[in-house]
Amino acid sequence: MLEIEHLAAGYGRDSVLHNVALAVRQGEIVALIGANGAGKSTLMKTISGLIAPRQGEIRFDGRRIDALSSARRVELGIAHVPEGRQIFPALTVAENLRLGAYATPLAAAAMAERIAAVCRPFPMVLERLDEPAANLSGGQQQMLAICRGLMSAPRLLMLDEPSLGLAPLLVGEIFRIVAELRARNLAILLVEQNARQSLAIADRGYVLEGGRVVMSGPAADLLANPDLAEKYFGVGGSVEAGDGRQALARRLKVILEP
Ligand SMILES: Nc1ncnc2c1ncn2[C@@H]1O[C@H](COP(=O)(O)OP(=O)(O)OP(=O)(O)O)[C@@H](O)[C@H]1O
Ligand SMILES: [Mg+2]
Numbered sequence: 001m002l003e004i005e006h007l008a009a010g011y012g013r014d015s016v017l018h019n020v021a022l023a024v025r026q027g028e029i030v031a032l033i034g035a036n037g038a039g040k041s042t043l044m045k046t047i048s049g050l051i052a053p054r055q056g057e058i059r060f061d062g063r064r065i066d067a068l069s070s071a072r073r074v075e076l077g078i079a080h081v082p083e084g085r086q087i088f089p090a091l092t093v094a095e096n097l098r099l100g101a102y103a104t105p106l107a108a109a110a111m112a113e114r115i116a117a118v119c120r121p122f123p124m125v126l127e128r129l130d131e132p133a134a135n136l137s138g139g140q141q142q143m144l145a146i147c148r149g150l151m152s153a154p155r156l157l158m159l160d161e162p163s164l165g166l167a168p169l170l171v172g173e174i175f176r177i178v179a180e181l182r183a184r185n186l187a188i189l190l191v192e193q194n195a196r197q198s199l200a201i202a203d204r205g206y207v208l209e210g211g212r213v214v215m216s217g218p219a220a221d222l223l224a225n226p227d228l229a230e231k232y233f234g235v236g237g238s239v240e241a242g243d244g245r246q247a248l249a250r251r252l253k254v255i256l257e258p
Contacts (some may be wrong), residue, residue, distance in 0.1 A: 001026050001187050002047070002078075002156055007056035009046040016042045017211045020056070024156060029178065029188045031198040031219060033232055034208035040191045041083050043208070044158045047189075048080035049073045060156070074103035079154035083161050083191075085145040089134035093125060096133050096144055100151030118150040121177060139170040146177065157181065158189045163197075175201055195232040199223045200249050207232075 007020040016039045024030045034040050045051045047058060049070035058066040065073055079100075088096055097115050106114055119126040122143045128136065133144060142162055149157055159178065163171040171194070179201045182188055192198035199205050202219040207228065215222065222228055 001061060002189070003057075003059040003062075004047070005057050007043075007046065007058065008054045009042060009051050010054065011042075011051070015054075015211070017046065017053075020208075020211070020213055022206055022213065022216075024187045024189050026155070026187050027182060027185045028204065029182050029190055029202040029219075031195070031202035031205040031222075032189060032191045032208060033195045033198070033205055033222070033228070035232075038208040039211040040208055041160055042211070044080055044082075044160050044189065044191065047073075047158060048078060050080075071103040074152045074154070077153075077155035078158070079149040079152050079156070080158045081145050081149040081160060081162065083164070085141050087133045087136075087141045087144055087148075089132065091133060092130055093133050093136070093144060094129040097125075097129075097148055097151055100148035104152045114151060114153070118147050121180060122147055139166045139173070142166060142170075142174065143177075146174075150181075154186070156187045156189065158191075160191045161193055162190075164193055171197070195228075196223065196234070 002022075002024040004020060004022045008015065008017055010016040020043060022030075022043075032040050032043065042051065046053050049068060053066050056066070057064060060073070060076055060078060065076065068076075088099070094115065097118070098111060101111065101114065115129070116126070124140055125144055125147050128140075133141060136144060146159070146162065149159075162178070163174045166174065175197055178188060178190060190198050190202065199219040199222055204217065205219050205222045206213050207215040207222070215225075215228070
């Protein structure tokens with residue numbers, strides 16, 4: 001579905017991404033792991049069209065998209081839920097949601113249906129449609145940001161640190177929701193502070209260091225990799241090989257396919 005080759009991108013004179021290759025297939029969760037400043041958000045911004053690549057190709061459904069506008073990429077089925085949520089606090093929850101459909105305009109009735117469908121797993125969002133988004137807690141704003149991303153009916157959803165700053169209970173909730181979205185056949189590119197948890201629900205992963213992909217593979221393999229454990233999985237060290245991934249997923253109450 002998404003294929004990236006030889007991608008280079010950056011800001012002004014600064015190069016950030018170098019020769020990046022990455023793929024996301026339909027119905028797959030792909031975790032993007034990397035330290036602060038590794039280029040994870042930059043990669044997402046390049047895929048969604050906020051940054052123009054300097055080199056390389058981005059293809060979606062086999063077609064080049066790297067020269068298309070962001071709006072056109074949204075139309076094609078790519079949604080980006082950016083780092084820091086970027087909710088408009090003075091707008092109502094419903095207005096924030098409608099903005100998510102700006103590239104794929106809907107008539108009023110279809111818009112109402114879309115909002116109801118998108119928010120079904122997030123009843124809290126539905127209950128507060130007419131309130132200013134500023135009234136929502138951090139966790140609720142993150143749910144709103146995910147709903148807004150879903151408003152364009154994407155087939156690829158990119159989530160940049162969706163659980164950042166949330167209480168542990170809500171973090172689990174976010175991971176559960178992400179796993180549920182895959183069950184609806186959405187492809188997901190996930191950047192998460194918590195590399196272990198994200199690999200626990202992911203199918204595959206990529207490790208970015210200094211803007212380069214230094215490792216990639218099945219999530220279970222990355223999770224069992226002692227070098228990665230030391231660098232990215234924090235205190236607690238490596239995860240037991242074997243059922244480590246299942247155990248983590250159980251803790252997150254996420255159901256993994258066998
Ligand atoms: N708007 C910008 N202008 C210039 N440089 C930037 C800009 N945004 C990011 N950078 C630089 O690009 C590099 C990669 O940043 P990026 O935000 O992609 O990293 P990241 O992996 O998402 O990090 P984090 O985990 O902190 O979110 C960093 O060196 C950063 O300082
Ligand atoms: Mg980032």
